[in-house]
Amino acid sequence: MDIAQTIASLREELNLHNHNYYVLDHPVVSDYEFDIKLKQLQELENKYPEYLDLNSPTQRVGGAVTKNFKTVSHQYRMYSLxxxxxxxxLLDWEKRIQKVLGQVPLSYTCELKYDGASISITYQNGKLLQALTRGDGFQGDDVTNNIKTIKSIPLQLQGNYPDLFDVRGEIILPFAGFEKMNQELIEIGETPYSNPRNTASGSLKLQDSAEVAKRPLDCLLYFLIGKSLPFSTQFxxxxxxxxxxxxxxxxxxxxxxxxxxxxxxxHWDLHRQHLxxxxxxxxxxxxxxxxxxxxGYTAKSPRWAMAYKFKSEQVSTVLNSISYQVGRTGAITPVANLQAVPLAGTIVKRAxxxxxxxIQKLDIRVGDTVFVEKGGEIIPKIIAVDLSKRPQNALATTYITHCPECQTLLVRSQGEANHYCPNFYGCPPQIIGRIQHFISRKAMDIxxxxxxxxxxxYHNGLVQNYADLYNITIDKILPLERMAQKSAENLILGVQKSKQIPFERVLYALGIRFVGETVAKKLAKHYKNIDALRQATLLELVLVDEIGEKIAQSILDFFANSENSKNIERLKEQGIQFEVIEKHNPNATTKLANKTFVISGVFTKFSREELKKIIEDNAGKLxxxxxxxxxxxIAGDNMGPAKLEKANQLNIPVLTEDAFVNLLHEN
Structure with missing residues (x-):
């Protein structure tokens, strides 16, 4: 057997042993035998570097150092649930499904929801090509080097797999491995990690992949996505x-x-503790x-999936005091400062x-013993007061009347749940909060x-609003605490790079109340530039898809403010993108302008994504x-009966693939 064949054979054998041990939990060789073969392969690869393969089992030990994780767009968006x-x-969810599909027989795949860090891994020709974190769903960080060190993730697939696809999974840290890691830290006098989930997530962003390799991470897969996958159901x-x-x-x-x-x-609500x-x-x-x-999907999640959350763990503790926080919109949030208590893997001190x-509904008072749980297992909240333990001298809580930061009299508009500080341009937390929103990853990503x-x-007088960011210089920021030359250079570079951020994200970054990511995209697509948007009337705004009167009025109020207009002009002068940069599409036409299409069924000549692209390329709507x-x-095989019935009721033409192609040619 020649060298190439020997190396290939060793790699195949070691990949199989890895699979048997880490996936099937059924090893067929001893650790010693495995290590001997791995060492043999390592020696051959060192001696014959021309046979190097980045997906070799020898690469799992890590060693690559990543100082800055590259942000990469997902081929297929990662939605939340x-x-x-x-x-x-769940019964209501099924009714919504049947409203779209009709009374068709439905089956479901049930999977446990593991608590870790989401990952998307791309495989090409059976080899691990790239691994991305969830990020904001549209783009994530490239953590390929770190992912390759996790032994339950195959570097080379087996069997009859597609040429190119993505697999979605959860990077988790088993309880046993987490406890072992913490015990080792305690023994050397270090602070132990707080919980497995955060530790798993943090591990993905370690710069040295050799350090990641030392951690007993695991990966559980739950979804495959790609073109022409060889199956018809999730199961x-x-x-x-x-x-x-x-x-x-x-x-x-x-x-x-x-x-x-x-x-x-x-069953699993009772038995999950044994996992x-x-x-x-x-x-x-x-x-x-x-x-x-x-x-299909809503703006944030698939309509065909639902997460059922187990009842949250509850604990009781004492409410020591109540403080008040001011958000970037001026909203006041009361915060309970609690006697520290462990809850669902973390130490909770605030809620x-x-x-x-x-506060009035629960009649919460300082000194009360309160019941706390984590909403959705994440955010601590007080759900009740133990009145049997209330101190006799406990006074009813009186809500504050003035802003805790700038002492401005608070206001509460009719129909609003929160009190607000109206000192929009003079209240420090609001100013800082708006700038922090402006630089955030989903906005300007500085x-x-x-x-x-x-x-x-802000506290050193260098910025008073987000437009000021574009006037700061290295000389001005170097004297600041903890600011070194390299940090200062990176900051200035990040500010300059943000000038390439597209208009829809700039619009979101401005912090217009009620204008989130989705609304910003719709407004950018409709108006194309900031000047057209700020000249729009209330009626014109309301006529835009999914823009209600509350959002429209908020937009008008924002542009009516002279400070906001002044900041926008300053940002324009700095070269910020305030208009949509149209990408030239040589195939684009207006053949289907002002026509709305619904796609249903399974197709033979086109994929659903190809049909959608053709419609959009020709100015149609979906x-x-x-x-x-x-x-x-446009109807394919097995079109949903409910859709067909509704189309017939409304006398809407139902086209086959061929009829749709003819429609394009006619136009």
Whole structure:
């Protein structure tokens, strides 16, 4: 056997042993035998570098150092999941599904919701190509070097796999490994980690992959996405992933109705404590991939999946005091300062009290013993007061009347839950908060500038608003505390790079109340530039898709303020992108202008994504459900009966693929 064949054979054998040990939990060789073969392969690779393979089993020990993790766009967006906290929520969810699909028989895949860090891994020709964190869903950090050190993630797939696809999973830290890591820290006098989830997430961003390799991380896979995948259901997809070498939890189960889903939930609500990992609920997915396509997505989550969250852990503790925080919009949030107590893997010292009504509703008083839980297992909140333990001298809570930061008299508008500080341009937390929002990752994404540095710049008189960021220089910031030459250079470079951020994100960065990411995108797409937007009337704004009167009025109020207009002009002078940069598409036409299409069914000549792109390239609009505003339905095989019935009721033309192509040619 020649050298190339020997190396290939060793790699294949070691990959199989890794799979047996870390995925199947069924090793067939001793650790010593494995190490001998790994050493043999390492020696051959060192001697014959021309046979280097970045996906060799020898690469799992790490050693690559990544100082700055590159941000990369996801090929397929990573959505978040809608949460439910009761079985009634799931019944309502099924009704919404049936409203779209009709009374078709539905089956569901039930999977445990493991609590870790989401990851998207791309495989090309069976080899691990790239691994990205979730990030903001549209783009994430490239952590490929670190991911390769996790031994349950295959570097080379086995069996009959597609040429190119992404696999989604959760990077987790098993309880046993977490406890071992903490014990080692305690023995050397270091502070132990707070919980497995945060430790797993932090591990992905360690600069030295050799350090990541030392951590007992695991990866549980739950979804495959790509073109022409060789299965038609979610459950079949999980089975295919196992056959290709991925670690897919065996707890996943196919349920033929919601009653079987409820039985799965009840079982694991009782038995989850015996699992080797943290889990906080169950994810229920419509099993049919065709139905998933039919149902589509909202702005944030798939309509075909729902996370059922287990009831949160509760503890009791004492309320020591109540303080008040001022947000960037001026909203006042009362905060309970608690006697420290462990809860769901962290030490809780503070909890939100939301607003004055909540304090009054619960009759919360300083000195009370209160019950605390983590909402959605994340944010601590007070749910009740133990009146039997209330001190006799406990006084009813009187809500503050003036801003705790600038002493301005607070206001509370009719229909609003919160009190507000109206000192928009003079209240320090509001000013700092607006600048921190402006630089945030989903907005201007200014590298080298964090929230603490913003506060430092403000308190040293260098910035009073976000437009001031573009006037700071290295000489001005070098004298600041903890600011070295390199840090100062990175900050200035990050500010300059932000001038390339597209208009929709700049619009979001401005911090207009009620204008989130999705609304900003719709406004940018509709108005194309900032001048057209600020000249719009209330009626014109309301006529924009999904813009209600509250949002429209907020936009008008923002542009009516002279300070805001002045800042926008300053940002314009600095070269900030205040208009949509149209990308030239040589295939673009207006053939389908003012026409709205709904796509339904399975197609042979085009994929659904290709159909969508053709429609958009020709100025048509897409909708997920049929209404009187729909002009055409493009129907493939197994079109949802509910959609077909509705199309017929509304006399909407139903086109085959061929008829759609003819329509394009006619126009």
């Amino acid at each position: 809608d949460n439910s906290y009761s079985k009634d929520d 079949e997809g999980l089975q295919a992933a196992r056959e290709w070498g991925f670690k897919v939890p065996n707890e996943a189960k196919l349920a033929n109705n919601l009653e079987e889903v409820f039985a799965f939930i009840d 080797p990992y943290e889990t906080d609920g169950v994810v229920i997915k419509v099993n049919s991939l065709q139905y998933q396509d039919e149902l 939100s009290l939301h607003n004055a009504d909540q 590298e080298g500038l964090g929230g603490e540095t913003v506060a430092l710049l 909708a997920s459900s049929i209404s009187s505003k729909t002009h055409y339905v």
